[in-house]
Amino acid sequence: MSVTLAENNRSPTRPGPCQDQDLLRAWTLFRTRPADDIDLKEGDQNATSNGCISHKKPSRNKVRLSDSEVRERRPENRQPSSRPKPGPSPTPSARSPHTPTPSTAPPIPALLAFPAPKKRIRNPHRRPRDRPPPAGRDGRIPLRFAGPSGDDHDDVMVPHHAYNRLGSGGTTPSPPASPRRSPRIHRRTSKSASGRALQAPRTLLQRLAWMVLSLLLRRQAIFLFAPLLYVAGMLFYMGTVSLEGVPRIISRPAPGSIYRSPQLYQRLRPDMDSDNSSDALAAVWRHPYKGGTWRPCINVTMNELPDSNGYIYVEANGGLNQQRTSICNAVAVAGYLNATLVIPNFHYHSIWRDPSKFKDIYDEEHFINTLKNDVRVVDKVPDFIMERFGHNMSNVHNFKIKAWSSIQYYKDAVLPKLIEEKFIRISPFANRLSFDAPSAVQHLRCLANFEALHFSNPIATLAEKLISRMKERSTDNNGRYIAVHLRFEEDMVAFSCCIFDGGEEEKQDMNAARERGWRGKFTKRGRVIRPGVIRMNGKCPLTPLEVGLMLRGMGFSNNTSIYLASGKIYKAEKTMAPLLEMFPLLQTKETLASPEELAPFKNYSSRMAAIDYSVCLHSEVFVTTQGGNFPHFLVGHRRYLYGGHSKTIKPDKRKLALLFDNPKVSWKALKRQLLNMRAHSDAKGIEIKRSNDSIYTYPCPDCMCRSNKSEVLKSPPAS
Numbered sequence: 001m002s003v004t005l006a007e008n009n010r011s012p013t014r015p016g017p018c019q020d021q022d023l024l025r026a027w028t029l030f031r032t033r034p035a036d037d038i039d040l041k042e043g044d045q046n047a048t049s050n051g052c053i054s055h056k057k058p059s060r061n062k063v064r065l066s067d068s069e070v071r072e073r074r075p076e077n078r079q080p081s082s083r084p085k086p087g088p089s090p091t092p093s094a095r096s097p098h099t100p101t102p103s104t105a106p107p108i109p110a111l112l113a114f115p116a117p118k119k120r121i122r123n124p125h126r127r128p129r130d131r132p133p134p135a136g137r138d139g140r141i142p143l144r145f146a147g148p149s150g151d152d153h154d155d156v157m158v159p160h161h162a163y164n165r166l167g168s169g170g171t172t173p174s175p176p177a178s179p180r181r182s183p184r185i186h187r188r189t190s191k192s193a194s195g196r197a198l199q200a201p202r203t204l205l206q207r208l209a210w211m212v213l214s215l216l217l218r219r220q221a222i223f224l225f226a227p228l229l230y231v232a233g234m235l236f237y238m239g240t241v242s243l244e245g246v247p248r249i250i251s252r253p254a255p256g257s258i259y260r261s262p263q264l265y266q267r268l269r270p271d272m273d274s275d276n277s278s279d280a281l282a283a284v285w286r287h288p289y290k291g292g293t294w295r296p297c298i299n300v301t302m303n304e305l306p307d308s309n310g311y312i313y314v315e316a317n318g319g320l321n322q323q324r325t326s327i328c329n330a331v332a333v334a335g336y337l338n339a340t341l342v343i344p345n346f347h348y349h350s351i352w353r354d355p356s357k358f359k360d361i362y363d364e365e366h367f368i369n370t371l372k373n374d375v376r377v378v379d380k381v382p383d384f385i386m387e388r389f390g391h392n393m394s395n396v397h398n399f400k401i402k403a404w405s406s407i408q409y410y411k412d413a414v415l416p417k418l419i420e421e422k423f424i425r426i427s428p429f430a431n432r433l434s435f436d437a438p439s440a441v442q443h444l445r446c447l448a449n450f451e452a453l454h455f456s457n458p459i460a461t462l463a464e465k466l467i468s469r470m471k472e473r474s475t476d477n478n479g480r481y482i483a484v485h486l487r488f489e490e491d492m493v494a495f496s497c498c499i500f501d502g503g504e505e506e507k508q509d510m511n512a513a514r515e516r517g518w519r520g521k522f523t524k525r526g527r528v529i530r531p532g533v534i535r536m537n538g539k540c541p542l543t544p545l546e547v548g549l550m551l552r553g554m555g556f557s558n559n560t561s562i563y564l565a566s567g568k569i570y571k572a573e574k575t576m577a578p579l580l581e582m583f584p585l586l587q588t589k590e591t592l593a594s595p596e597e598l599a600p601f602k603n604y605s606s607r608m609a610a611i612d613y614s615v616c617l618h619s620e621v622f623v624t625t626q627g628g629n630f631p632h633f634l635v636g637h638r639r640y641l642y643g644g645h646s647k648t649i650k651p652d653k654r655k656l657a658l659l660f661d662n663p664k665v666s667w668k669a670l671k672r673q674l675l676n677m678r679a680h681s682d683a684k685g686i687e688i689k690r691s692n693d694s695i696y697t698y699p700c701p702d703c704m705c706r707s708n709k710s711e712v713l714k715s716p717p718a719s
Contacts, residue, residue: 256657257532259500261546264660265578271667272552272582280555281477284621285647285682294644294686297705298446301373308340310418311381313396315427317347320361320609321629322430324453325696327362329433330426331448332441335375336407337415343367343379346606347428354606361606363454370452374444385423396425404434407441436691439702445695446703449633450640455610458600463614466563466592470615473585474561481561482551483619485612485634487541487626488575489567491517498540499531502571538653542625544575546660548582550651551623553674562586563619565612567605589615617641622648636697643707644700645685651677 216223312334316326327344334341343358358364368377389395399414410433418424426432437445454460471479493500494513500506514522522529534540542550551560562583569576580586589611590598601607609630616622616634624631635646659665659673689698 253532254536256536256654256661258661259498259535259540259543260663261543261549261660262501262578263663264665265545265549267663268549268667268670275667275671276557279477279557279560280678281480281482281560281620284678285645285685293707294639294700294704295707296450296640296703298443298451298703300447303373305373305376306338308376309338309415310340310422310424311342311378311385312337312339312418313342313381313393313423313425314344314429315347315425316344317349317428317430319349319629320606320613321633323606324449324633325431325629326429327453328445328448328696329431330429331371331375331377331452332437332444333407333410333414333433334377335444336441337410337418339418340376340378342381343377344429354604356604356606359456360604361456361459361610363456363460366454367452371447374447381423389423393425396423397421398425398427401426401429401432403431405432406434407437435694442695442702446699449696450637450699450703455614459607459610460614462593462597462601463611465597466589466611466615467618469592470561470563470587470619473587476559477561477620480620481563482556482621482623483563483565483616484547484551484623485616485625485631486544486547486564486566486569487628488543488569490570492541492626493570496534496540497522497529497531498534500543535657536654538657540653540657542651542653542656544569544579546656547623547625548579549660549670550656550674552582553671554649554678555671555675556583558583559585563592563615564588565616567608620647622646624648624650632694632697636694636699639686640699640703644704647685649678649681650684652680 312330314326314330316323316330318326323344323346330341330344333339343364346354346357348355364379368379371377397417399417401409401414414424414426433441455463470481474481490509490513494510494517497510497514502509531540551562552558560583562585564586566588589608601611613630613634617637622631622634622638624635631648635648638646638648655673655677659670686700687698688700689695689702695702
């Protein structure tokens with residue numbers, strides 16, 4: 001609602017009757033016509049004789065007041081008073097250029113001289129509001145009107161012009177209005193809004209509660225301390241209550257995470273000794289061969305070799321079977337690049353500590369003659385080649401090849417350098433060729449591993465003696481025996497980080513062994529070792545006691561002959577005793593051979609491993625208890641000799657960890673589970689190589705042919 005004042009030249013003070021009549025008429029219009037403009041005019045023909053206002057046809061001679069003029073004409077701003085004002089009033093220089101000057105503006109009528117409402121007590125530190133109130137959408141500002149009684153107010157809109165503090169001559173727009181204060185902090189509850197005043201608390205308890213509630217509402221940050229107060233209260237409460245009657249929370253380890261095999265053995269031993277009814281060695285392999293058996297079929301080429309592109313010298317590192325991998329891969333690379341292979345050099349390792357050379361372990365002459373139609377092999381580099389490098393091997397270009405590189409990489413990167421230099425060196429060479437390769441490369445691998453690599457005469461002679469002695473001690477089983485590869489040496493136990501029943505002494509021994517063999521690897525910052533998780537994942541080596549429990553549960557009686565292929569067992573006197581109780585006919589190379597026979601091989605770990613390899617190769621059953629190169633090569637070699645079937649028991653060590661950690665398992669239940677595990681190994685005896693599998697473990701079909709098909713030897717396609 002807005003008010004339009006008619007222009008007149010009369011004094012702002014009118015006679016009393018006219019003032020009352022004008023006020024009453026204006027008030028009536030405000031209540032009945034809120035959307036219309038109310039015109040206050042002077043000199044209308046329908047006006048009363050005493051000059052009172054008329055509400056009939058409005059006059060067109062009008063003038064609108066600016067917001068500053070309206071404030072100047074308010075009663076409290078017209079006459080100075082002794083009471084201090086809340087703030088300075090706007091100066092005339094701050095008027096808008098559209099505002100009429102004081103000389104032309106008409107005096108305000110007495111209608112606007114209403115008594116001012118009561119002022120509320122404000123914060124003395126608050127900045128006084130010297131700006132005009134915000135205007136409405138139509139550009140007019142509200143003006144408070146008081147009724148005749150002085151207690152009711154209505155807002156009347158008067159024109160509003162932009163406020164410019166730089167004077168009438170400036171063109172800078174007016175600044176934005178100050179933002180409102182947060183209604184949550186400065187909200188006031190009045191009688192008119194709530195209808196009735198809030199009653200003040202009367203009693204002391206009510207006053208205290210009121211004070212606390214007011215404090216929480218005004219200082220809401222105190223709620224951040226609520227968790228601390230809660231924890232403090234709980235601690236105070238727990239300190240005053242006795243814990244004798246509170247039940248204890250016992251943390252139980254996960255099943256399979258604790259080594260409890262000795263307790264299980266003591267509990268099940270009576271039932272085990274009384275159960276000697278079945279002999280599994282006579283009928284251990286019953287799985288039918290689907291599609292027929294396999295037979296070796298490596299075709300030996302008879303063509304003459306072209307001129308060599310140069311010489312390749314490799315260094316084989318690691319133990320016996322890791323060196324075997326390097327030799328076979330070197331043969332494949334040399335044959336593919338049409339190069340001459342120098343007999344590989346065995347790198348001395350600080351763990352194996354075996355200074356043996358190639359001819360000390362393998363039959364060098366047989367190796368060269370077997371490969372003569374496929375790869376040229378020489379025992380040393382010719383002198384005219386070494387003269388170019390000053391007879392110093394370190395001057396020869398050495399290739400640092402990434403592990404599991406493809407054969408195409410050798411053709412693209414190694415062959416040009418070989419043709420240029422005529423002599424290259426690759427060190428180290430373990431696992432430097434991927435398993436997935438063309439047929440020609442796989443053929444050379446098969447030829448080297450299964451035909452060319454024969455052990456040297458001293459090793460082969462002693463191995464044959466041990467095999468015959470094992471068959472003699474197995475007459476009750478028609479010369480059949482079981483070979484077990486047991487990895488419970490000190491270095492393997494230390495590397496696994498598993499905990500057994502040795503207590504504090506075992507812990508100190510393992511820490512010392514880890515520091516000797518792998519300095520700082522297991523103690524570096526940030527490494528977390530969880531033995532329980534390692535055991536549940538089946539990565540702990542089986543102890544001799546666990547091997548005995550497993551074999552007895554699989555149906556092998558106590559009169560079964562067992563050959564144990566192993567190094568020096570950790571605390572052999574203590575750990576081997578239960579295994580000897582379950583299998584009294586257990587033998588090792590130390591018990592089968594005399595000290596004089598073992599003397600030439602005693603301090604050479606690779607030669608001793610070669611003896612174990614030969615005896616395990618010709619056993620009826622091979623049992624592997626831990627992964628590694630030894631069982632991988634041996635399983636593939638057994639498949640190559642026994643029609644594609646590995647005749648190997650590979651236990652599920654995750655399942656064994658659960659069975660051996662079950663304190664309530666009975667002997668019948670344990671035996672049933674272990675018989676199923678043996679049958680699963682029988683079913684997995686014949687497996688075909690997949691793309692990323694090792695050809696040394698899965699020789700079918702690259703190195704073998706089906707015996708029920710054509711007898712024509714399989715020849716590899718030309719590359």
